[in-house]
Every structure is written in structure tokens, then in C-alpha cells.
Amino acid sequence: MTPEYRSGESSRRNERGRERNRSGERKFSATAPGERTRRADPARLVAFEVLRAVAADDAYANLVLPTSIRKHRLGRQDAGFATELAYGALRGQGTYDAILSLCVDRPLAQLDPAVLDALRLGVHQLMAMRVPPHAALDQTVGLARAVIGAGPSSLINAVLRKVSRKSFAEWLDMLTEGVEDPVRVSSLRHSHPEWIVRTMRQSLVNHGRSVVEIDDLLAADNAAPVVNLVALPGIGELDEALEAGARAGELVADSALFAAGDVGRLESVRSGRIRVQDAGSQLVARALAAVEVDHPPEDGEEWLDLCAGPGGKSALLAAIAAQRGYRLVANEPAEHRAALVRQALAAVDPAVWSVRVGDGRSIGESYPGGFDRILVDAPCTGLGALRRRPEARWRRQPSDLAELGPLQRALLAEALETVRPGGVVAYVTCSPHPAETTAVVQDSLRGRDGYVLLDAGQVLDGVSKSGSLHAGHESTAQLWPHVHGTDAMFLALIRRAT
Numbered sequence: 220m221t222p223e224y225r226s227g228e229s230s231r232r233n234e235r236g237r238e239r240n241r242s243g244e245r246k247f248s249a250t251a252p253g254e255r256t257r258r259a260d261p262a263r264l265v266a267f268e269v270l271r272a273v274a275a276d277d278a279y280a281n282l283v284l285p286t287s288i289r290k291h292r293l294g295r296q297d298a299g300f301a302t303e304l305a306y307g308a309l310r311g312q313g314t315y316d317a318i319l320s321l322c323v324d325r326p327l328a329q330l331d332p333a334v335l336d337a338l339r340l341g342v343h344q345l346m347a348m349r350v351p352p353h354a355a356l357d358q359t360v361g362l363a364r365a366v367i368g369a370g371p372s373s374l375i376n377a378v379l380r381k382v383s384r385k386s387f388a389e390w391l392d393m394l395t396e397g398v399e400d401p402v403r404v405s406s407l408r409h410s411h412p413e414w415i416v417r418t419m420r421q422s423l424v425n426h427g428r429s430v431v432e433i434d435d436l437l438a439a440d441n442a443a444p445v446v447n448l449v450a451l452p453g454i455g456e457l458d459e460a461l462e463a464g465a466r467a468g469e470l471v472a473d474s475a476l477f478a479a480g481d482v483g484r485l486e487s488v489r490s491g492r493i494r495v496q497d498a499g500s501q502l503v504a505r506a507l508a509a510v511e512v513d514h515p516p517e518d519g520e521e522w523l524d525l526c527a528g529p530g531g532k533s534a535l536l537a538a539i540a541a542q543r544g545y546r547l548v549a550n551e552p553a554e555h556r557a558a559l560v561r562q563a564l565a566a567v568d569p570a571v572w573s574v575r576v577g578d579g580r581s582i583g584e585s586y587p588g589g590f591d592r593i594l595v596d597a598p599c600t601g602l603g604a605l606r607r608r609p610e611a612r613w614r615r616q617p618s619d620l621a622e623l624g625p626l627q628r629a630l631l632a633e634a635l636e637t638v639r640p641g642g643v644v645a646y647v648t649c650s651p652h653p654a655e656t657t658a659v660v661q662d663s664l665r666g667r668d669g670y671v672l673l674d675a676g677q678v679l680d681g682v683s684k685s686g687s688l689h690a691g692h693e694s695t696a697q698l699w700p701h702v703h704g705t706d707a708m709f710l711a712l713i714r715r716a717t
């Protein structure tokens with residue numbers, strides 16, 4: 220069935236895409252579901268398309284969403300509403316399904332997957348978006364009628380009515396009443412799979428923090444991250460972004476936080492002089508650039524980004540290298556990602572950098588002279604960036620860790636062999652999981668003489684604005700979303716003795 224679009228709805232949305240004029244009272248339409256709207260509100264249709272593409276085609280929400288927003292020509296407010304709805308429903312899926320299980324008369328697995336996605340969208344509007352209940356019901360039924368058919372209208376209407384009878388806090392209390400396992404409680408309250416909750420508890424302790432922080436950490440995963448910007452040193456200025464409403468970043472130099480809409484409207488961003496990059500990524504790249512190298516070559520250092528795609532850290536490193544008269548090789552095995560690296564580096568003098576397309580595990584063969592600084596930003600589970608990838612928590616499996624472990628160790632081993640005496644390797648992941656952070660570093664250094672673990676926390680402090688991040692623990696460093704407002708980046712710095 221071809222969806223029809225309804226105008227006017229968007230005029231009730233405010234700047235952040237939230238709906239205005241919500242009264243405390245729960246009102247429902249007096250009209251029977253079969254007689255109500257058969258049209259899909261374009262913003263809700265976009266959110267529905269995103270959920271369907273994620274579930275049915277294994278798509279990434281952050282890639283599908285902009286395409287769908289463009290296809291349906293959403294304005295800024297509607298785009299904000301669609302983003303909050305799609306991302307919120309995906310992040311909240313675990314908790315929302317638990318609520319729905321208490322309101323549907325059969326196992327959720329027996330529902331048409333499209334109906335289940337429509338219900339999740341309805342629940343998110345009711346529980347987290349302050350959409351008036353009658354609008355959430357009417358619009359979800361209208362969406363379902365337009366894109367799925369009339370069949371499930373009554374079911375959707377009845378289920379969402381049940382959901383709307385309690386507040387989110389009341390549902391959470393009901394779901395967790397009598398549950399003694401703290402992992403299960405956190406999983407239900409913060410919509411994370413139990414294995415990830417367990418992993419995060421272990422990660423906090425492993426990196427010298429307390430397990431009582433777990434709820435703050437999981438809650439931080441559920442908050443939309445503010446867009447972080449970096450002005451490439453010597454190339455970009457933040458003026459335009461600041462004039463457009465950005466505020467200077469508190470963690471690291473040349474950074475800003477931009478919460479004023481589409482960052483693509485800034486010319487400095489379009490030209491690549493300013494880039495979107497999490498402050499944690501900025502900090503770890505700057506830490507590698509800041510640490511001392513023993514006996515640096517007189518004709519300038521050679522730097523390597525071993526796992527460069529899509530090129531965020533390469534761009535920052537290359538800009539710093541350019542300021543110092545150094546050179547950077549950015550290596551990436553996937554051709555399409557190598558193309559993104561070239562794009563990311565385009566604003567930096569091309570005499571400074573080159574891109575190699577190849578497996579990092581054998582890079583030493585191509586560069587027998589080695590490098591003075593090597594960044595190993597290893598392929599990892601990305602468990603430290605769940606707030607950025609709303610569906611990732613449901614897709615990742617504990618078995619991913621076992622698969623990635625040998626690759627992470629092989630890449631770090633190759634970097635340790637390829638770094639020049641006196642040079643430094645930075646091992647970085649956007650995951651705090653001990654299996655891909657400290658265990659990889661310890662295994663790689665075991666039995667290998669002549670390598671020293673530097674105090675990464677101290678080096679990070681040195682490149683931070685405050686001078687005191689409290690990220691270090693036993694020589695390595697771990698940033699956290701709930702503490703630093705960054706992705707959970709891990710950093711180890713290893714120097715090869717001269």
C-alpha cells in the first residue's frame with residue numbers, strides 16, 4: 220500500500236523535534252481505530268523505515284536515517300523528531316519489548332516483525348518522548364494502516380492503550396520487582412543485553428573504577444551524544460562553528476560541541492578543515508603525538524596509522540605532523556574505507572601523507588625502515604560507542620570478542636616489530652572490554668624484551684585542557700561516557716627501547 224503523508228503534524232514539534240502542548244491527562248480518540256487516520260506522518264514513517272531496515276536488512280541506522288530523511292524531504296524539526304524516535308526505539312528495544320511482553324497476549328516472536336517495530340515506535344513515544352497518548356496511538360495506528368495494512372490496527376491500539384496506563388517509572392518498577400540479580404535489573408532498566416551489562420561491570424573494575432557506576436554508564440549509552448568538532452591544527456578555525464552556536468570543548472584544545480542542528484551547513488565542515496570527531500578520539504590521537512620519542516630522526520619523523528579507515532584520527536595526526544614537518548602513512552585494507560581516508564585527509568597538504576591499501580599485519584614488509592610513532596586503532600566490538608550506534612548492542616555477540624582477539628594481537632605485534640627503537644606505539648580501542656584492551660596489551664608484551672609501557676593516563680592529562688582526567692590505571696588509560704562525556708576509548712602507550 221502506498222503511504223499517504225500528512226502535513227500539519229510537524230508544526231506542533233519544537234526545535235528538538237519533541238511534540239508541544241502535552242497535557243498531563245491521558246486522552247484518547249473517541250474514534251474506533253478502523254475509522255481513524257490511514258495516513259503515515261512522514262517523520263514516523265522515516266523512523267519506521269529505519270527500524271525495518273535495521274531488522275530486516277541488517278542495515279546501520281546511522282546510514283539509513285539520513286537517506287530516508289532526504290527521501291521524505293523532512294524539515295529540520297521533523298528530522299529531529301524522526302531521529303529521536305528511531306534511535307530511541309532502537310536503544311530502548313530491550314526494555315520496550317519487556318513492557319510489550321506484558322501487554323501482548325502471545326510471545327512477541329509470533330508477531331509480524333513490522334507490527335512489532337510499529338509497537339516499539341509507539342512505546343517510545345509514550346514512554347520517552349512526551350507525545351500525548353492519543354497522538355501516539357492514532358499516529359502509530361495510522362502508520363501501520365498505511366504501511367502494513369488494516370489488519371493489526373486493533374491489536375496495536377489495544378496494546379498501546381495498555382502501555383499508556385502506566386508511566387515509564389511504574390513499568391520499570393513492575394519489571395524489576397522481585398528481581399534479585401543486579402545484572403538483570405540493570406539490563407531491564409537500561410535496555411542493554413545482560414552479557415553487555417556483565418562486561419561493563421567487569422570493565423569498570425578492571426580499569427580501577429567501582430561497579431556502582433554501572434547504572435550511570437548504561438544511562439550514558441542511552442543519551443544522544445552531542446556532536447563534537449575538531450579544528451584541524453594549523454588548517455581549521457572554530458570561529459564559524461562558534462558563531463553558529465557551538466561552544467568550546469572543555470576536554471581538549473581546538474574542539475567544540477555543536478548542538479545547533481545539521482553540522483553539514485558549516486562551510487568549514489564541508490571543506491574538511493573542521494571535522495566531526497568524538498573528544499575521546501581526539502585525546503588519544505593527541506596523546507600519541509605528544510609523547511616523547513627517543514632519538515627522533517633529524518630529517519623528521521615518520522608516523523603510521525595502521526588501521527586508518529574512515530580516517531578521523533589520520534586527519535588529526537596528519538595535520539599535527541604537517542605542523543612539525545613530519546609525514547604520515549595511513550593504512551587501511553578495505554578499499555572503500557581507504558577512499559574515505561583519502562577524503563578525510565584532503566584538507567591536509569598531500570606532501571605530508573600517503574594512503575596504503577593493505578593488511579596491517581604485514582606492513583613491515585612494505586616499510587622496512589619502520590616508523591617513529593604508530594597508532595593501532597584496532598578493529599573492536601565498539602562497546603564503548605553504543606550511544607552512537609543505537610542497534611549495535613543487539614547485534615554484537617560475546618563470540619565477536621573471540622573472533623577479534625587474534626587480529627588485535629597480530630596488529631599490535633606487527634606494530635611493535637615495525638616501530639623504530641625509541642619510537643612509540645599507541646594501542647587504542649573504542650571498547651573498555653578487558654579482553655580487547657588490557658589482555659591484548661599484556662599478551663603482546665609478554666616474552667618480548669625491550670618494550671616499556673608508558674603512563675598513558677599522565678600523557679592524556681598532558682593533552683587535556685583540565686590537566687586532570689583521572690583516566691589512568693596501572694599505566695593504561697580508559698575514558699568513559701558517564702565520566703568524561705566521550706566514547707569509552709582505551710589507550711596504551713608502548714615505547715621500544717633504543
Ligand SMILES: C[S@@+](CC[C@H](N)C(=O)[O-])C[C@H]1O[C@@H](n2cnc3c(N)ncnc32)[C@H](O)[C@@H]1O
Pocket residue numbers: 500525526527528529530531532533550551552553556577578579580596597598599630
Ligand atoms: C576502529 S576502526 C579505525 C578508526 C579510525 N582510526 C578512525 O579514527 O577513523 C578499525 C579499522 O581497521 C581496519 N582493519 C580491519 N582489519 C585490518 C587489518 N588486518 N589491518 C589493518 N586494518 C584493518 C578496519 O577496516 C577499520 O577501518
